[in-house]
Amino acid sequence: MLEVLAVLVTALLVPADAERAVVRGAVRLGALFAVHGAPAEAGARCGPVREHYGIQRVEATLRALDAINADGSLLPGLQLGAELRDSCWAPSTALRETIELVRDAIAPARARQHSPAASAANCTSQEDAPASPLLGVLGPGASSAAVQVQNLLQLFSIPQVSYSATSRELSDRARFGTFFRVVPSDRHQARLLVALLRAHNWTYVHALHTDESYGQSGMAAFREEAARGGVCVAREEALRAAPGPREVEAALRRLNGGPRVAVCWCEGRTARALLDSMAREPYLRLNLIASDGWADRRDVVDGLEPHARGALTLRIRSPYLHDFDDYYRTLSPHTNTRNPWFRVRSLPNSTS
Structure with a gap:
């Protein structure tokens, strides 16, 4: 206020x-x-x-x-x-x-x-x-x-x-x-993400989120639904909306080891920074399961398409x-x- x-x-x-x-x-x-x-x-x-x-x-x-x-x-x-x-x-x-x-x-x-x-x-x-x-x-x-x-x-x-x-x-x-x-609110996305992880038997994952209202609220909803759905979060990292390369690489190094799947409740700029860092440091690569903050946005993956391949993102249904x-x-x-x-x-x- x-x-x-x-x-x-x-x-x-x-x-x-x-x-x-x-x-x-x-x-x-x-x-x-x-x-x-x-x-x-x-x-x-x-x-x-x-x-x-x-x-x-x-x-x-x-x-x-x-x-x-x-x-x-x-x-x-x-x-x-x-x-x-x-x-x-x-x-x-x-x-x-x-x-x-x-x-x-x-x-x-x-x-x-x-x-x-x-x-x-x-x-x-x-x-x-x-x-x-x-x-x-x-x-x-x-x-x-x-x-x-x-x-x-x-x-x-x-x-x-x-x-x-x-x-x-x-x-x-x-x-x-x-x-x-x-x-709809993020609670519905959180439920769907957990269902998606369970369907692929990914029950041990990392988590990343943008450190602002969208990412914080979404990750809180995901943690609650993950606990109910039997999905274990190994480690969680928060990143600024537009993080620098060193910040992203440091977070990825902390996640290096253990599960190779990470839930990304990230705003678009955060998601692009993650993809960019994984492009420069392939050994830090994670398979991202992302919320609608990334969805089908071309500006997030422009020039980084090979490094986004295999990721799954959610998109709110909207008729064309x-x-x-x-x-x-x-x-x-x-x-x-x-x-x-x-x-x-x-x-x-x-x-x-």
Whole structure:
């Protein structure tokens, strides 16, 4: 909570200049997507643009809004708006962007219009106009970021609906009273992982997890289910979300010997660091059984496919929307003006 208050004060004092996609409406939804990857270090700029988990999710949301507003039977007489912001797959960025979404509830528009900056300009632009009521916030995707965003939103009784945060702790209604999600919690993945291990007679395994909300909560659920299902965890290692090569190799050396199968409840960057280390040090190789933090993500295995061969990963079932492909392929950076990140993604040799 102290971190929430610290970022809150900073956001009130410093105006935001981040890009955002805005759909005007009588009411609005906020949305947080990891359009860019996480910064390489604290205070650094966001990482490269992410097409699958960023640009495509933005476009899917904009398309869904178009469909809702075009159907007069869903919200008759009401235009649904939205404000989409970039969380950069970082809890601090997600929290700062959420503060911007609820800024009207914290500092009324009248106060902003009478700020020194507004007085100097002697005018109020459309961006300074009072925002439409905020119904709720969609996202962010990562569990660690969702926890921090929820700590802020519940202060104002603003609902939050996450599309991919699976951490089991978010199911605690006493702590996260305005949080909802459209994906199952990690307890179901833990049960499936144990069933998968039992089916292959892998009852003596190592375990690795990312040392943040997603990995900690998931590994706790796995330990409980493993104890019930007769699976023994020989040794457990925790790694940072983006660990350095030496950190990963040291952890793998501690796991060297004994079982050659390891359950990996890891965020994507952690999983890639593991694969990279096993590529450089083949004798440290483990057969990874991974949660949905890795799943079918190409960015995790790009260039490391031979070293990922044989691994098993879980993926939450989601039907393939073929009509979205048709819509997405018609988009052009020359005409898609409402998505400020699409042009950057589409231009050759673009950087973040």
